[in-house]
Amino acid sequence: MQHFLSVKDAIDVQALVKEALLYKKAPYADKHIGKNRTMGLLFFNSSLRTRLSTQRAAQNLGLELIVMNVGQDGWGLEFEDGAIMNGNKAEHIKEAAPVVGQYCDIVGIRSFPGLVDREEDYSEKVLNQFVKHTGRPIVSLESATRHPLQSLADLITIEELKTKPRPKVVLTWAPHVKALPQAVPNSFAEWMNAADVDFVITHPEGYELAPEFVGNAKVTYNQKEAFEGADFIYAKNWSSYNQYGQILNQDPAWMVTMDKMKLTNNAKFMHCLPVRRNVVVEDAVLDSPNSVVVQQAGNRIWSAQVVLKQILLKII
Numbered sequence: 001m002q003h004f005l006s007v008k009d010a011i012d013v014q015a016l017v018k019e020a021l022l023y024k025k026a027p028y029a030d031k032h033i034g035k036n037r038t039m040g041l042l043f044f045n046s047s048l049r050t051r052l053s054t055q056r057a058a059q060n061l062g063l064e065l066i067v068m069n070v071g072q073d074g075w076g077l078e079f080e081d082g083a084i085m086n087g088n089k090a091e092h093i094k095e096a097a098p099v100v101g102q103y104c105d106i107v108g109i110r111s112f113p114g115l116v117d118r119e120e121d122y123s124e125k126v127l128n129q130f131v132k133h134t135g136r137p138i139v140s141l142e143s144a145t146r147h148p149l150q151s152l153a154d155l156i157t158i159e160e161l162k163t164k165p166r167p168k169v170v171l172t173w174a175p176h177v178k179a180l181p182q183a184v185p186n187s188f189a190e191w192m193n194a195a196d197v198d199f200v201i202t203h204p205e206g207y208e209l210a211p212e213f214v215g216n217a218k219v220t221y222n223q224k225e226a227f228e229g230a231d232f233i234y235a236k237n238w239s240s241y242n243q244y245g246q247i248l249n250q251d252p253a254w255m256v257t258m259d260k261m262k263l264t265n266n267a268k269f270m271h272c273l274p275v276r277r278n279v280v281v282e283d284a285v286l287d288s289p290n291s292v293v294v295q296q297a298g299n300r301i302w303s304a305q306v307v308l309k310q311i312l313l314k315i316i
């Protein structure tokens with residue numbers, strides 16, 4: 001594995017999941033594989049889980065770490081080729097990225113979309129400039145259109161908790177007070193389409209995800225119909241793709257409630273976190289034994305650890 005940017009970088013998804021579950025039983029099995037190597041984690045946006053779980057995974061493999069809030073602590077970066085840099089951007093990515101590559105053997109990047117220019121966001125301009133100029137393996141810590149470490153952890157969670165060979169997994173839109181990226185649902189959808197699950201996406205009209213991510217998923221505007229017989233409910237808000245970055249609907253009728261969970265096959269409730277209680281999902285669901293959001297977050301360690309191992313095997 002050279003880079004980890006999407007499900008396409010996972011040659012065998014099921015093998016990755018199995019190896020991650022082995023790490024969950026034996027976290028230090030490869031404690032020395034990262035000896036004398038350094039991973040840099042560059043955050044252009046906030047993070048709790050990704051920041052902490054990726055550090056823990058790296059430490060489990062013996063990697064040294066450098067963590068930086070580039071958005072606050074670094075220089076304003078210019079990503080446009082040929083730009084005349086007479087504005088407020090002090091440094092070009094063409095210098096910043098290879099310099100980071102001088103200090104780090106592997107580089108993780110978190111850079112959310114601007115949610116203004118769909119073409120720019122969906123071209124993954126920021127992530128791809130780091131891939132092009134750093135000269136090192138790049139791991140996405142959530143980019144403009146995907147969150148692969150989250151999605152691998154989501155699949156690990158489904159695999160360890162499923163009670164049937166092919167569970168029904170429902171990705172449901174839920175309301176939010178801010179316009180959020182499509183990265184998490186896009187990524188969840190492409191990983192579910194690569195897994196052996198009965199995958200359904202439900203959202204209000206106007207929140208259709210990009211077709212390349214929806215793939216073969218069943219899509220319905222009827223949330224209650226989608227919940228019927230579900231084994232896993234994965235809730236997430238996202239802003240409109242078609243009316244890019246817009247909030248079209250804040251209808252609290254789409255909030256996940258205990259009444260809706262009763263339509264399911266005793267489904268587990270999943271969310272990548274952070275979650276807005278009583279906006280996205282009511283307290284009763286999050287406080288119920290069916291909520292697995294903490295276990296799901298714990299699986300981010302094993303998701304990152306199995307990916308970093310695959311990358312280290314290519315560079316040592």
Ligand SMILES: CCC[C@H](NC(C)=O)C(=O)O
Nearest residue numbers: 180181183184272273274
């Ligand atoms: C892991 C989720 C990160 C981000 N969430 C927020 C609140 O910005 C999102 O929705 O993509």
Ligand SMILES: NC(=O)OP(=O)(O)O
Nearest residue numbers: 047048049050272273
């Ligand atoms: N789920 C997730 O990536 O959480 P953070 O944004 O806190 O890292």
